[in-house]
Amino acid sequence: xxxxxxxxxxxGGTIGMIENPETRALEPFDFSHLLQNVPKIRMxxxxxxxxEFPKPLDSSDIHPQHWGELARVIERNYNDYDGFVVLxxxxxxxxxxxxxxxxxxxxxxxxxxxGSQLPIGEVRTDGEENLITALQIAASRDxxxxxxxxxxxxxxxxxxxxxxxxxxxxxxxxxxFTTNNYRNLASIGLGITFHxxxxxxxxxxxxxxxxxxxxxxxxxxxxxxxxxESTVRHLLSTPNLKGVVLKTFGAGNGPTGEWFQSxxxxxxxxxxxxxxxxxxxxxxxxxxxYKTGKVISDIGVVAGHDITSEAAITKLMxxxxxxxxxxxxxxxxxxxxxxxxxQ
Numbered sequence: 327x328x329x330x331x332x333x334x335x336x337x338g339g340t341i342g343m344i345e346n347p348e349t350r351a352l353e354p355f356d357f358s359h360l361l362q363n364v365p366k367i368r369m370x371x372x373x374x375x376x377x378e379f380p381k382p383l384d385s386s387d388i389h390p391q392h393w394g395e396l397a398r399v400i401e402r403n404y405n406d407y408d409g410f411v412v413l414x415x416x417x418x419x420x421x422x423x424x425x426x427x428x429x430x431x432x433x434x435x436x437x438x439x440x441g442s443q444l445p446i447g448e449v450r451t452d453g454e455e456n457l458i459t460a461l462q463i464a465a466s467r468d469x470x471x472x473x474x475x476x477x478x479x480x481x482x483x484x485x486x487x488x489x490x491x492x493x494x495x496x497x498x499x500x501x502x503f504t505t506n507n508y509r510n511l512a513s514i515g516l517g518i519t520f521h522x523x524x525x526x527x528x529x530x531x532x533x534x535x536x537x538x539x540x541x542x543x544x545x546x547x548x549x550x551x552x553x554x555e556s557t558v559r560h561l562l563s564t565p566n567l568k569g570v571v572l573k574t575f576g577a578g579n580g581p582t583g584e585w586f587q588s589x590x591x592x593x594x595x596x597x598x599x600x601x602x603x604x605x606x607x608x609x610x611x612x613x614x615x616y617k618t619g620k621v622i623s624d625i626g627v628v629a630g631h632d633i634t635s636e637a638a639i640t641k642l643m644x645x646x647x648x649x650x651x652x653x654x655x656x657x658x659x660x661x662x663x664x665x666x667x668x669q
Contacts, residue, residue: 330372330465333407335399337392338382339415341442341453364446364454372465375407385415385422385441390643393422394538397429400437401536409436409464409473413457416441416494416502419480423489424637427478427664428644431535432528436464436475439489440482443500452500456481459514466518477526477665479511486512488526490637490666495607506608507632507668526665541646544569544639548605555585562593569599569642569655571635572627578602578611580622587625594626597652601659603630603638610668628659633667641666 336342367374377399383392400410414422423439430437440460442453460481466474478489483501491505512520543566547558562570570593574580594600602611602622610632613623623629630638641663645655662668 330408330467331406332372332374332409332411332461332464333399333403334374334376334411334413334461335396336376336378336382336413337385337388337396337415338379339385339413339441340444341413341415341440341446341457342382343445364457366454366458367461370458370461370465372461374461377403383415385418388415388418388422390425390540390542393425393429393540396422397426397536397538400430401534404435404534407435409438409475411457411460411464412437412439414439414441416443416482420489420492420494420503420634420636421640423478423480423492424634424666425540425640425644427490427637427666428641429537429540430478431537432531432533433478434476434528434531434534435473436466437478437489438464438475438486439478439480443498443502452483456483459518463512463518466520474520475511475525476528476531481514484514485510486514486518486520488524488665490640490664491634493607493634493636504607507610507634537644537648539647539649540640540643541568542643543567543646544571544642546571546573546635546639548573549575549580553581555589558586558589562589562598567593567598568646568652570601571630571638571642572600572602572622573605573635574602574611574622575605577609577615578604578613578622578629582621587621590622590625590627599642599652599655599659600627601630601638601642602627603633603635628656630659631667637666 438460440456444451446453468474480487480492482503487505491508496502509524511524611629613629
């Protein structure tokens with residue numbers, strides 16, 4: 327087999343930051359700083375090139391236009407490389423991973439997103455290990471010589487996770503990400519142990535199709551005890567609103583008050599797509615289990631099953647960005663496109 331060729335794409339984030347000696351704040355540094363602090367990269371038995379965003383971004387500043395830039399970089403280089411490693415800040419990493427999974431239709435190569443909790447130049451850092459492991463995974467091949475991973479995934483600490491199943495659950499642990507409703511794609515220890523039954527294998531994948539239009543006329547409506555009618559009415563009256571991720575209690579439950587039902591019904595009648603996603607870290611929306619959930623379902627709210635809130639909001643952006651009608655979006659939200667839910 328020929329040597330693997332991997333393209334590293336640096337967007338910014340803690341992994342490439344350095345401490346300002348005057349303010350003590352972490353600021354993005356350039357890509358050469360990253361390479362200087364990871365000399366072990368030269369020991370890897372494959373070819374590595376890099377692309378750097380013109381201005382490194384804190385992930386809190388990531389916008390759908392940057393997802394589009396990422397997708398286009400991968401598209402331009404897709405036939406020249408065996409895999410891609412994206413260096414990204416952790417705060418919105420799960421959103422980016424979810425969005426890219428939809429935007430890169432027919433993806434048949436690894437896109438491994440990683441970062442770190444501590445800057446790579448620190449004496450004690452998780453950045454070096456994450457970067458080296460991500461590169462090794464991107465270069466891994468199966469017994470037939472094809473890519474071992476053929477999807478967008480997050481590599482962090484001991485876990486390789488499906489990107490659109492992931493969520494950040496800790497701001498200070500090295501194991502910062504989890505996929506509570508799906509098994510890890512691989513476990514990282516003394517070696518890298520892949521779990522073949524968990525890996526995405528699309529049937530008859532065609533040529534890569536890249537979709538960069540993302541419609542941001544969507545929002546979260548996060549329920550809590552005591553949420554007021556005026557608050558819900560205000561949110562559902564947002565100009566140009568097309569989609570809502572309704573974050574409900576438990577197995578998909580919400581208030582049964584007539585005002586709440588009426589506001590949801592009116593929104594749906596205006597062709598706003600409302601998707602029911604549980605606030606719980608794990609588990610699924612089961613609209614028929616309790617009366618409070620059934621009421622929401624009967625109004626016309628789409629059950630999001632076990633999709634994460636990050637995958638749900640980016641999926642709405644993607645579907646509306648494709649120009650689909652509300653009825654088509656509702657149908658697509660109830661089924662899996664890229665392995666993002668278990669239906």
